[in-house]
Amino acid sequence: MNDGLSRGEKSSFSFPFKIDASRPMYFDAIHSFMTSFLLQGVMKHVTVGIFHDDALGRELGKKGTVSDLVMYNKKTDDCIYTFMTPFEDKLTAKTQILSSIDAAIVNCEQMTPQVGETILLLDSLGITEGILLLPAYSDRTQIHQMIKNTSLEQFTVLERNIPKIIGHLVRMEPKRDFSSPAVVITDHSFSVKGIGEVILGFVKQGMINTHDTMMLYPANKEVMIRSIQMQDRDFDSATAGCRVGLAIKGAAIEELKRGAMFSANGAATINTRFTLRFTKNRYYPEIKKGMSHGTIGMQSLPVTITDITDGTITIETEKPVGYTKNDTFILFDLNAKKLHHIGNGTVISLS
DSSP, rough: OOOOOOOOOOOOOOOOSSTTTTTTTGGHHHHHHHHHHHTTTTEEEEEEEEEEEETTHHSSSSSEEEEEEEEEEESSSSSEEEEEEEGGGOHHHHHHHHOOOOOOOOOSSSOOOOHHHHHHHHHHOOOEEEEEEEOOOOHHHHHHHHHSSSSGGGSSOSSHHHHHHHHHHHTOOOOOOOOOOOOOEEEEEETTTTTTTEEEEEEEEEEETTTOOOETTTTTTEEEEEEETTTEEESSSSEEOEEEEEESSSSGGGSSTTTTTSTTSOOOOEEEEEEEEEEEEETOOOOOOEEEEEEEEEEEEEEEEEEEEEEEEEEEEEEEEETTTOOEEEOTTTTOOOOOOOOEEEEEEOO
């Protein structure tokens, strides 16, 4: 499984203070110190979405997993990069990628309605790291007007030059949540003879270890991590930001589809009815009750809008959805002729 990062060198160490393990007051200090130690020497990992440029991924990395999401991997001395691009600009795949990336690269050489909608989606999710590609010596007035007062104001505008793109990427330092209970999001899964069920995905937060027991959502069952692989190497643990391959015990392959979520210590839950604090896309027409579509994490499924009030909407799903309190629900209209993005929301109450 060619996904993930390289382990730092092992070294001997001793605690810088005397520990009486029988005293609970030291437990948090021990945990904090051990986490800090384990992270020393670990390579940076950056996940980048590529939009409206079918060739850029293979120019930046080596092709990996291919479905409606196309993955490319690149390893340098200091960082592991995962590049994701939607096959043929498929809308559902695009929204799934947007929910999982640290940064984005958008080719704006042709300003189509699809490019404009991608810019709106990036802004709605508050993504501030990225690159906008324009031809060399082109007039940048239009693009600067489009991104004014959006999160994309912090993006860098570059010509489509691979060394310059890589030069910008190496300076990125994504923020990671290492201290929260672990959450892993699945993007692909398959069965391997002699190993069993395997998932590929991202550690969204926290740290996972081999033989950890976690809750699988939306299947709502307990499973165990049998092994962890990154870049075709076995590891005992993986931290937030890592792309991993996990051998799983206790789940069938149909329960491990894209969007399946592994949660530790109650970090996630499931439901079929949600009231969202909702921000409507300012360019979308009036929201109406009825069928729509939603992306939550990497889950993509039909939803029904059942109630609309000032600043909130209520939606229902036929099947349970796994989610964390920090997840953004992206709603869109698959049947729209032009603008598909309806808006985004976060859960404020369950009923």
